Amino acid sequence: MAGVAVSTTINGDHVEYLCQPDETLLDVLRDRLGLTGAKEGCGTGDCGACSVIVDDRLVCSCLVLGAEAEGRRIETIEGMAHGEKLHPLQQKFLEHAALQCGICTPGFLIAAKDLLTKNPDPTEEEIRFGLAGNLCRCTGYDKIVRAVQDAASVMRG
Amino acid sequence: MNFDPRLTNRSFTSVGTRPVRPDGIDKVTGRARYGADFNMAGQLVGRVLRSPHAHAVIRGINTSKAEALPGVKAVITAADLPDLTNGDSAMYDILDNCMARKKALYDGHAVAAVAAIDARTARQALKLIEVDYEVLPHVTDVDEAFQHGAPLINDAVFTEGLEEKPVKPSNVTKRTQYGHGDVHKGFAEADTIVERSFKTEQTHQGYIEPHACVASVSADGMAELWVCTQGPFVYRQHCAQLLGMEASKLRVTSSEIGGGFGGKTHVWAEPVALALSRKAGRPVKLVMTRDEVFRASGPTSATSIDVKIGARKDGTITAAEATLRYSCGPYPGMWAEIGAMTSFACYRLENVKTVGFEVLVNRPKTAAYRAPSAPMAAFAVESAIDELAKKVGIDPVEFRIKNAAQEGTRASYGPVYGPIGIGPTLEAVKNHPHMKAPLAKNQGRGMACGFWFNFGGQTCVDLNIGMDGSVSLAVGTVDVGGSRASLSLVAAEELGIDYSQVKAIVADTSSLGYNDMTDGSRGTFSSSMATISAARNAIKILRERAAQMWDIPVDDVTWEKGHAIAKGEKYGNLSPLSLKEIAAQSGTTGGPIAGHSELVADGAGVSFATHICDIEVDPETGSTRVLRYTVVQDAGKAVHPTYVEGQYQGGAAQGIGWALNEEYIYGKDGRLQNAGFLDYRIPVCSDLPMIDTQILEIPNPNHPYGVRGVGETSIVPPLAAIANAVSNAVGVRMTHIPMSPPRILAALEASASAHDA
Numbered sequence: 001m002a003g004v005a006v007s008t009t010i011n012g013d014h015v016e017y018l019c020q021p022d023e024t025l026l027d028v029l030r031d032r033l034g035l036t037g038a039k040e041g042c043g044t045g046d047c048g049a050c051s052v053i054v055d056d057r058l059v060c061s062c063l064v065l066g067a068e069a070e071g072r073r074i075e076t077i078e079g080m081a082h083g084e085k086l087h088p089l090q091q092k093f094l095e096h097a098a099l100q101c102g103i104c105t106p107g108f109l110i111a112a113k114d115l116l117t118k119n120p121d122p123t124e125e126e127i128r129f130g131l132a133g134n135l136c137r138c139t140g141y142d143k144i145v146r147a148v149q150d151a152a153s154v155m156r157g
Numbered sequence: 158m159n160f161d162p163r164l165t166n167r168s169f170t171s172v173g174t175r176p177v178r179p180d181g182i183d184k185v186t187g188r189a190r191y192g193a194d195f196n197m198a199g200q201l202v203g204r205v206l207r208s209p210h211a212h213a214v215i216r217g218i219n220t221s222k223a224e225a226l227p228g229v230k231a232v233i234t235a236a237d238l239p240d241l242t243n244g245d246s247a248m249y250d251i252l253d254n255c256m257a258r259k260k261a262l263y264d265g266h267a268v269a270a271v272a273a274i275d276a277r278t279a280r281q282a283l284k285l286i287e288v289d290y291e292v293l294p295h296v297t298d299v300d301e302a303f304q305h306g307a308p309l310i311n312d313a314v315f316t317e318g319l320e321e322k323p324v325k326p327s328n329v330t331k332r333t334q335y336g337h338g339d340v341h342k343g344f345a346e347a348d349t350i351v352e353r354s355f356k357t358e359q360t361h362q363g364y365i366e367p368h369a370c371v372a373s374v375s376a377d378g379m380a381e382l383w384v385c386t387q388g389p390f391v392y393r394q395h396c397a398q399l400l401g402m403e404a405s406k407l408r409v410t411s412s413e414i415g416g417g418f419g420g421k422t423h424v425w426a427e428p429v430a431l432a433l434s435r436k437a438g439r440p441v442k443l444v445m446t447r448d449e450v451f452r453a454s455g456p457t458s459a460t461s462i463d464v465k466i467g468a469r470k471d472g473t474i475t476a477a478e479a480t481l482r483y484s485c486g487p488y489p490g491m492w493a494e495i496g497a498m499t500s501f502a503c504y505r506l507e508n509v510k511t512v513g514f515e516v517l518v519n520r521p522k523t524a525a526y527r528a529p530s531a532p533m534a535a536f537a538v539e540s541a542i543d544e545l546a547k548k549v550g551i552d553p554v555e556f557r558i559k560n561a562a563q564e565g566t567r568a569s570y571g572p573v574y575g576p577i578g579i580g581p582t583l584e585a586v587k588n589h590p591h592m593k594a595p596l597a598k599n600q601g602r603g604m605a606c607g608f609w610f611n612f613g614g615q616t617c618v619d620l621n622i623g624m625d626g627s628v629s630l631a632v633g634t635v636d637v638g639g640s641r642a643s644l645s646l647v648a649a650e651e652l653g654i655d656y657s658q659v660k661a662i663v664a665d666t667s668s669l670g671y672n673d674m675t676d677g678s679r680g681t682f683s684s685s686m687a688t689i690s691a692a693r694n695a696i697k698i699l700r701e702r703a704a705q706m707w708d709i710p711v712d713d714v715t716w717e718k719g720h721a722i723a724k725g726e727k728y729g730n731l732s733p734l735s736l737k738e739i740a741a742q743s744g745t746t747g748g749p750i751a752g753h754s755e756l757v758a759d760g761a762g763v764s765f766a767t768h769i770c771d772i773e774v775d776p777e778t779g780s781t782r783v784l785r786y787t788v789v790q791d792a793g794k795a796v797h798p799t800y801v802e803g804q805y806q807g808g809a810a811q812g813i814g815w816a817l818n819e820e821y822i823y824g825k826d827g828r829l830q831n832a833g834f835l836d837y838r839i840p841v842c843s844d845l846p847m848i849d850t851q852i853l854e855i856p857n858p859n860h861p862y863g864v865r866g867v868g869e870t871s872i873v874p875p876l877a878a879i880a881n882a883v884s885n886a887v888g889v890r891m892t893h894i895p896m897s898p899p900r901i902l903a904a905l906e907a908s909a910s911a912h913d914a
Contacts, residue, residue: 020277027276036194037187039415041365042447046834049365077187090185094177097799100638100807102184103191103366103415125843132843135834137363137416138638139803140810141842 008069010035011079019066026050028066029076037077037106041135048134051107051114052076058114060133077106080113089113089151098147100138108134112148120156124149160690160756164858171650172862175799178642179660180413189413192369192385193444200371201230201272203433203443204279205426206286207453208261208268211295211519211827212308215261215288218269222285228278231437232286234269238432241401250488252399254522255428261290262310262487263519264828265452267426272433272441295519295827299459299484300356302328302518310487310517328517330489335497335570336478336510343476343508347467351545355537357876357894358820359459359484362526363811363839366415367450372430373440378402380434382409384427387417387635388674392424393666399428400435407431410665411635418811419525420455422674451832456821457526458483458492459518462537464500472551474560476508477501477569481534485515486522495530498570499873500538502608503579503765505562509569519827525676527808528609528869532815532876536894539605539877544890553881554587557606557767578791578855579606579765585851586767591787599776600784601886604769607873611866612677613758616684617670620648620691620752622699624744626737628652630688631664633672634680638807638868639800646796647685647862651692653719654736670755678866681796683758689861695752702746703734760859761866766790768809768874772882776905779898781817781883787849793857793865805871806848812875814840818895 003018010033019028026043029035029052038061041047045060052061053075080087089112092098099105108131115122115130122130127148128141136144183189220232235258242248252258257266269286273279294308301307307328315323318332344350370384380402386392389409397404414421430443445454461482467475479500483493493513500511546556561579568574586592586604596602619631630648634640641661649656673679696716703721704711707728715722720733743750771784788805795801818838822830831837856863880891883901889908893900 022277030193035187036190039191039366040193040444041367041415042834044447044833044835047365047447081186086182086185093185094181097175097178097639097803099181099184100800100803101364101366101414101416102180102189103364103413105184106187109185124847128843128845132841135365135839135841137365137418137811137839138807140806140840140848141845142806142848143799143803145842145847 004067006067006070008072008074010074011076021067023066024062025064025066025069026061029061035076035078039103039106048111049104049107051110051134053110053114058111077110080109087113088154089148092147092151096143096147096150098139098143104134104136108136108144116152116155120152122152162686162760162859162861164856164863165861169650171646171656172794172796173798174646175797176642176656178639179645180636180641191366191415192412195371195383195412196442197371197373197440200440200442201274201437202276202279203270203272203430203441204283205267205429205449206269206283207449208257208266209264209828210261210290210292211264211297212293213261213290214293215257215259215268216291217289219287220269223271223282226278226282226285228274229271229282230274230439231272231433232269232282233432233436237436238399238428241399248398251395251424254488255425263521265449265521267429267453270429270433272437297518297520297823297827299482299516299518300461302516303482303514310519314517330485330515330517333494333497333513334510337567338508340476340478340508340510344467346469346475348470349545349548350465350467351541351548352465353541353892355462355464355540355892357460357533357536359456359520360526360815360819361451361455361837362418362420364416364418364420367445367447368425368454369444370427370430371440371442372427372434374431374435376438378406380407380431382407382427382431383412384409385412385414385421387414387421387637387676389635389666390633390671391674392427395424396428396431400431408665408667411663414635414637417637418527419529419676422676423524425454447834448832451837452829453521455524455526456521458485458523458530458533460533462533464537464541466541466545468545468549470549472549472556472559474504474506477506479511479534479538481511482514482516483530484518484520484523486520487517488522490515490523492523492530496534499531499608500534501569503562503606504560505566506569511569527811527872531607531609531873532812535605535607535873536876536880539874540880543881554583554604558583558587574763575858576855577763577765578853581853581855582765582767582789582791585789585853586769589769589787591769591785596771599886600771600773601882601884602769602771603878603881603885604767605874605877605881606765606767607870609678609764609870609873611682611761611764612679613683613761614673614677614679616672616687616758617755618684618687618691619669620688620695622695622736622740622750624740626658626740628659630659630661631669632661632684633664633669634684635675636663637675637680638803639797640680640684643681643796643800644684644688647688648692651689652696652736653717678764678868679758679761682761682860682864682866685796685862685864686758686860687754687756690754690756691752694754695750698750699736699739702739702743702750705746706734706742707731762793762857762859764791764865764867764870766870766874768878770878770882772879772886774883774886774901776887779901781896783813783846785846788871789851789853790867790870791853791855791865792867793860794854794863795852796864798852801852801867802850804867805850808869808871809848809875810840810845812872813845813879816876816879816894816896818897820895
């Protein structure tokens, strides 16, 4: 099977790669580009651990083909902090202990960033439904919701 | 052990604070490396072929076509994992579960595996393996498997623990019994008796990270295994034994672990990955799909439990009895036995008897799931207790307080309790504002208690003090939820230095002595005990070095708040020496300064919790909504209270999923029908309210700081608390978990037709 040449932008950097036509964006990120922050929890779009943002849209990267990234703008967890300066969501997840094992954390942070971009002042219910595509088995979500509320407050200034 | 673990009165500086965890930054930036995030040069992709049949003889396996496929570097079957277990039946079962030998015993049982240059080639190779199955009758339901005449899973199993040795084989591997007194006499003294039968369905631990490992066996017999596990030392032992290696030649490194909850205490694919690597001569990465995780790892037992409890008019329980049947999968376990031990552990009983039966079924091998076996027993017992309290006419909290175990009570499973938290959690619940909040139509409130033993076990740590005065703490208990933060706090506390000066890591199996797994809520309990012991050993050396620097007798040097102090007026001109100052001189005063500790952490204090839950039920659809949830639990001493709260909340959320929604659904063909997160639906963010917590601290007398394990007890009460809430909301006693909408509707309809009749 011949590879597909893809030219795309990931976390602001121009990136080119060859991938197989049936290869997912998640596989490309993890196995070809070494960006292992997105996790494969299910491979069927049910857990959100592989969440990335493609052209301002939150997606499960396990449901997107690597070839579909051509000409797009992709944001992953690796691009969320600016150097040593954490994004307010990252900082608040730490302060609130909104993670235990941490496997779902990159996906939650990406999904929460997307949520706050679209709705900077969400109610608790809007946060809960906005993050309902991301599974966490450790926390019971309580501290995640509080961290997002706190980060939203900081980001609104 | 040159260490006194007994509780001493003291105030705390670091312990009880809530700093950011040392592994936090890596986890919010995507840098933390989990099981599937590690790669080696020349690595192959491993994949496992699994049985589509619930029960079948494997007549033959032809791997020649798969081996001929370009890019395939190794194909293995059970023949490549010869039986080296030497009569150890438990290890033989582990081996057989890793790779079926004569029979496939459940849908998903591994029968062969390949290693190939990429995932696509590996998948193609699996399709080329030909397995000749002779399909046998199967049984997946615990009650059906219990019956005489059920398809036999292993005809060499004769029930143990019966008075007379049975003449026929059975799916019941063992009968166990616990209790004391005379239940017949006790029931005769009762004014009111409640007797009911309950069922719970099988659930999975549901960790978001699938099992993953990278195995590398070299030509000289040395091997490395990178793996997500709760117990790298146990994985090393098991893998080494199954592959015929010396343990010291296998170095196991535990990756960051993406959830385990008991499910990562058992080897599954790791011996297979090592066998593939050995055959291919290259490293092999093996990652389970979610489908494989559901079909072939975990889950907990399905159960069927009968409970009978009697009480006098004044509310005193006179007798309590339970018969518990727990599914084990196709291999013997001790799951019903644990259920039988925990059933009535919350209560002070004169007459109590519990009987457990371990039942084989054609389902995956049962694995531990957070306080394994206790939630189902608590569901049955706490439901019956609630019903009995109502019949006697006493408030359910008061009824439990009246019968609660206390210090000096002989537990139903044998030992006599020291200071315990069941009474205080009940008193806290009784006075909690949640209990007094109003309820609307179709809403119900329930509460229930839970118990877990907790465990200590073999533990060791190394505490090394660098020349800059910073402290490296190497522990052997895998950090599943923040224990590196809590253990750093303990080291800082004992040494009298700042938390930021301590960095805890989880060591690999070649860098530290043997540690039991992170199970039984032992991580922080046992490793903090070893950390305190190691810190005290380091302090002894620090005092010696200070004495040397001052040229005074060591007995004149004490250790206070991170400093060596010269005692007595004659040393008035000697300023205290800080840990940092002593460490800076270590190169000329005797070399590196370290503290080690190897111990068995005995005396894990038992743990109790009481939960309150408000539920709304839609009588039209049977759907439910959790409105409010409160956890009250004894922590002994909360080392990092935020992570203690996290354990309480997480256990409650898992219990809510189990109570209302989660279950393995098998078809008549014996195949699992919902092996994915879409159809096996764990609670999502919008399903839950905030989960309130109240930490009680009744110190454990067997730990220097009073610490008790906190990880597991929180999953014990929810099934019962929610069942009591739903039962109160709809006015019908719910007896089958999960209380999914169809079950609630069926219960409502059965009740309505009973009233009509």
